[in-house]
Amino acid sequence: MSLLEVEDLRVSFPTPRGPVEVVSGVSFTLGRERLGIVGESGSGKSMTGRAILGLIRPPGRVVARRLVFDGIDLLAQSETAMRKIRGARISMVMQDPKFSLNPVMTIGDQIAEAVKAHRRMPRAALRQRVLDMLVSVRIDEPARVAKLYPHEVSGGMGQRVMIAMMLIPEPDLLIADEPTSALDVSVQRQVLEIIDDLVKRTGMGLIFISHDLDLVAGYCDRILVMRNGEVVEECAARDLAQARHPYTRGLLAAVPRIDESRAELPVLERLA
Amino acid sequence: MTDTTVTTISTRDWLLADSPASRAQARLGSAYRAYLTLRRNPLTVIGALIILILLLLAALAPFIAGADPIAQDLPNRLKPPGAGHWMGTDELGRDIWARVIFGTRITLEIVVLVAIIAAPVGLLVGAVAGYFGGWADRLLMGVTDIFLAMPKLILALAFTAALGPGIEHAIIAIAIASWPGYARIARAETLTIRRSEFVSAVQLQGASNTRIIVSHILPLLTSSLIVRVTLDMAGIILTAAGLGFLGVGAQPPQPEWGAMISAGRSFILNQWWVATMPGFAIVIVSLGFCFLGDGLRDVLDPRSGERR
Amino acid sequence: MNAIELTNLDISYGTTQVTFGLNLAIAEGESFALVGESGSGKSTVLKAIAGLAPEWRGGISVLGQPRRHGVDRATARATQMVFQDPYGSLHPRKTVDQTLSEPLRIHRVGDESQRVEAMLAAVGLDRRFRFRFPHQMSGGQRQRVAIARALMLEPKILLLDEPTSALDVSVQAEILNLLKRLRAEQHLTFLLVTHNLPVVSFLCDRLAVMRRGRIVEVASVEQLKRGALQDPYSRELAALSGGAALATV
Numbered sequence: 034m035s036l037l038e039v040e041d042l043r044v045s046f047p048t049p050r051g052p053v054e055v056v057s058g059v060s061f062t063l064g065r066e067r068l069g070i071v072g073e074s075g076s077g078k079s080m081t082g083r084a085i086l087g088l089i090r091p092p093g094r095v096v097a098r099r100l101v102f103d104g105i106d107l108l109a110q111s112e113t114a115m116r117k118i119r120g121a122r123i124s125m126v127m128q129d130p131k132f133s134l135n136p137v138m139t140i141g142d143q144i145a146e147a148v149k150a151h152r153r154m155p156r157a158a159l160r161q162r163v164l165d166m167l168v169s170v171r172i173d174e175p176a177r178v179a180k181l182y183p184h185e186v187s188g189g190m191g192q193r194v195m196i197a198m199m200l201i202p203e204p205d206l207l208i209a210d211e212p213t214s215a216l217d218v219s220v221q222r223q224v225l226e227i228i229d230d231l232v233k234r235t236g237m238g239l240i241f242i243s244h245d246l247d248l249v250a251g252y253c254d255r256i257l258v259m260r261n262g263e264v265v266e267e268c269a270a271r272d273l274a275q276a277r278h279p280y281t282r283g284l285l286a287a288v289p290r291i292d293e294s295r296a297e298l299p300v301l302e303r304l305a
Numbered sequence: 306m307t308d309t310t311v312t313t314i315s316t317r318d319w320l321l322a323d324s325p326a327s328r329a330q331a332r333l334g335s336a337y338r339a340y341l342t343l344r345r346n347p348l349t350v351i352g353a354l355i356i357l358i359l360l361l362l363a364a365l366a367p368f369i370a371g372a373d374p375i376a377q378d379l380p381n382r383l384k385p386p387g388a389g390h391w392m393g394t395d396e397l398g399r400d401i402w403a404r405v406i407f408g409t410r411i412t413l414e415i416v417v418l419v420a421i422i423a424a425p426v427g428l429l430v431g432a433v434a435g436y437f438g439g440w441a442d443r444l445l446m447g448v449t450d451i452f453l454a455m456p457k458l459i460l461a462l463a464f465t466a467a468l469g470p471g472i473e474h475a476i477i478a479i480a481i482a483s484w485p486g487y488a489r490i491a492r493a494e495t496l497t498i499r500r501s502e503f504v505s506a507v508q509l510q511g512a513s514n515t516r517i518i519v520s521h522i523l524p525l526l527t528s529s530l531i532v533r534v535t536l537d538m539a540g541i542i543l544t545a546a547g548l549g550f551l552g553v554g555a556q557p558p559q560p561e562w563g564a565m566i567s568a569g570r571s572f573i574l575n576q577w578w579v580a581t582m583p584g585f586a587i588v589i590v591s592l593g594f595c596f597l598g599d600g601l602r603d604v605l606d607p608r609s610g611e612r613r
Numbered sequence: 614m615n616a617i618e619l620t621n622l623d624i625s626y627g628t629t630q631v632t633f634g635l636n637l638a639i640a641e642g643e644s645f646a647l648v649g650e651s652g653s654g655k656s657t658v659l660k661a662i663a664g665l666a667p668e669w670r671g672g673i674s675v676l677g678q679p680r681r682h683g684v685d686r687a688t689a690r691a692t693q694m695v696f697q698d699p700y701g702s703l704h705p706r707k708t709v710d711q712t713l714s715e716p717l718r719i720h721r722v723g724d725e726s727q728r729v730e731a732m733l734a735a736v737g738l739d740r741r742f743r744f745r746f747p748h749q750m751s752g753g754q755r756q757r758v759a760i761a762r763a764l765m766l767e768p769k770i771l772l773l774d775e776p777t778s779a780l781d782v783s784v785q786a787e788i789l790n791l792l793k794r795l796r797a798e799q800h801l802t803f804l805l806v807t808h809n810l811p812v813v814s815f816l817c818d819r820l821a822v823m824r825r826g827r828i829v830e831v832a833s834v835e836q837l838k839r840g841a842l843q844d845p846y847s848r849e850l851a852a853l854s855g856g857a858a859l860a861t862v
């Protein structure tokens with residue numbers, strides 16, 4: 034049975050000129066594999082991730098013909114039930130650790146809190162678990178780092194802490210929303226390897242949301258390309274070069290290459 | 306290029322147009338959008354209505370009051386609310402309804418003058434201190450802190466004691482007690498704004514510091530200042546009433562609400578209306594300003610301003 | 614005459630020194646890139662050349678004239694800057710028209726209305742954008758306004774601080790094309806700061822790689838395209854930016 038089934042997902046928000054659909058009829062299934070959702074800003078990719086987690090609050094509206102996770106109908110769950118699923122079974126890593134980590138708690142305390150939310154543990158065992166989690170994301174001096182505050186560590190380290198926190202309850206599905214966009218190129222590789230490693234070890238499903246088509250192509254098994262709330266292309270990552278939809282081809286062509294020889298970059302046709 | 310069929314565009318569409326054709330249209334469009342947002346919040350609408358009524362009553366006082374607020378009528382003193390006197394009469398037989406209505410003028414006078422004096426002064430001091438930093442900042446904030454350290458009412462009291470009683474002096478006293486708060490807010494916001502890239506951009510163009518402060522920083526401060534001043538108006542009214550209550554604000558026979566409450570103190574047990582009616586007026590007007598201020602904050606908050 | 618010359622440049626923020634003895638020469642009409650990761654000091658160099666950096670020691674000369682600290686009228690007309698964040702570099706309460714007329718007003722250049730319209734056309738914005746506020750425009754459109762603003766005073770040198778990092782891929786392509794065209798039309802000298810090497814390949818002639826406040830290598834973009842950078846750090850950056858697609862060197 035597939036891990037996640039999404040059929041005709043629609044998210045809309047009211048505006049002074051009437052409701053606007055930011056996600057219009059997105060459908061896909063996800064097994065224990067890595068799915069990349071690629072799109073530019075306004076494509077609805079982040080909203081899709083949030084809709085799955087039930088993080089869209091009124092006045093936003095989420096409807097779907099099917100939104101089923103491991104047999105559970107996510108749309109029918111109450112907020113209390115969703116809270117149990119969030120974090121424990123579906124987790125999310127976001128873009129900028131500066132904004133997603135609590136600035137007034139030490140890193141060790143925050144991870145401990147994440148552990149305590151799902152399991153009760155004696156204090157000594159808790160401390161060891163925190164250190165273990167830090168080691169699993171390749172942080173070399175876990176005891177020292179656990180005492181630091183988020184602003185005292187680099188972006189890359191902050192993001193690794195975030196991943197550690199999100200993976201403590203060993204969820205079945207991880208949604209990563211632009212996890213490396215705020216990081217330097219040299220650190221991106223490291224963070225991606227860590228996610229890759231953890232996904233392989235635990236057999237998690239991964240939804241990787243990004244604007245970087247090349248990155249996703251090299252990292253995921255399947256790719257969904259979104260534009261203006263709709264899925265315009267779905268293909269295996271290795272078949273990306275043979276993508277058929279003009280938008281995808283346009284995106285691929287518009288990125289400059291390091292051995293660039295064109296005088297002008299091809300530009301996508303604007304919709305509005 | 307004359308058409309026989311003229312397409313008229315509704316005013317609403319003109320205001321909400323995506324691409325204004327002139328500066329005026331752009332500004333009016335922004336104001337209209339702000340108005341639409343305000344309208345959505347029921348409390349804000351109530352607040353705005355209260356203030357509107359306040360303004361109308363003050364403007365049309367002689368026609369609505371129906372009686373002379375200072376005419377004494379001793380045989381009819383301390384009459385309860387009834388047919389001839391909707392809010393009863395006070396200890397000198399004056400019609401309380403008329404006094405409350407005419408009192409709106411005094412209240413408005415106080416609130417508007419304090420706002421006009423205190424807000425710009427606070428704004429300028431805060432902006433200059435925040436923008437220049439260094440010794441200018443320390444000096445100006447030192448002065449501000451001295452004023453902030455004293456409780457508003459006591460400070461106002463001290464100034465009226467020095468200047469003498471009377472409504473004009475009360476206004477000056479309250480303004481002096483109010484400006485430091487605005488200076489602090491203006492400074493805090495200036496510190497954030499001054500690091501923005503649009504400030505760097507205009508510095509790069511060779512703009513003078515005056516131009517940057519006046520044309521770039523001050524306009525961004527006005528939003529939170531308007532919210533702050535509106536919310537403060539309730540406090541200003543209460544401070545003025547307090548001064549009036551203590552006898553150093555408006556002098557008799559002026560129908561200032563605080564003074565009326567003070568005068569009605571002695572009768573509060575048996576002739577409750579003498580003190581309570583002006584009390585209601587103060588509460589309602591203060592609430593009106595609070596609701597309006599809250600609604601304005603939702604619209605004018607610089608953080609959500611981008612998403613307007 | 615070199616457009617920009619840096620001699621032994623040390624820039625500090627308070628007690629922290631950010632760059633150490635930088636030496637660089639950029640020719641007139643050249644498109645030069647300063648490449649590095651965060652913390653390399655590349656943006657600080659740009660700010661120092663613009664006159665916005667707090668303390669620096671050493672020599673900065675622009676178009677043959679040694680620079681003084683701070684901004685003055687002459688430097689404003691010679692050097693302008695395009696900032697990274699299209700959401701922060703435009704004043705939220707000013708229309709496009711006001712933003713573009715301001716530099717003209719400061720320097721008392723006439724014909725405001727005509728120049729504004731001409732510049733809007735030059736950066737590919739329709740006239741209907743003239744009276745919009747920033748929040749009514751997309752990121753790409755705001756960045757075009759930022760570029761227009763920088764060009765209002767007809768500078769010779771354009772400093773660009775990661776001008777496309779915050780933009781979508783398709784918008785980035787448009788802005789890069791625009792920058793390339795404007796440079797050819799107006800014979801500008803570009804100093805571009807970025808961490809994105811493919812952008813450098815498209816837009817620039819030469820580059821300098823910076824790391825922790827020092828220049829580790831100066832090379833031509835030809836070398837970058839061939840994968841022929843010398844310094845190990847530079848090679849690593851190139852490899853991570855898609856240079857792995859190149860044949861092994």
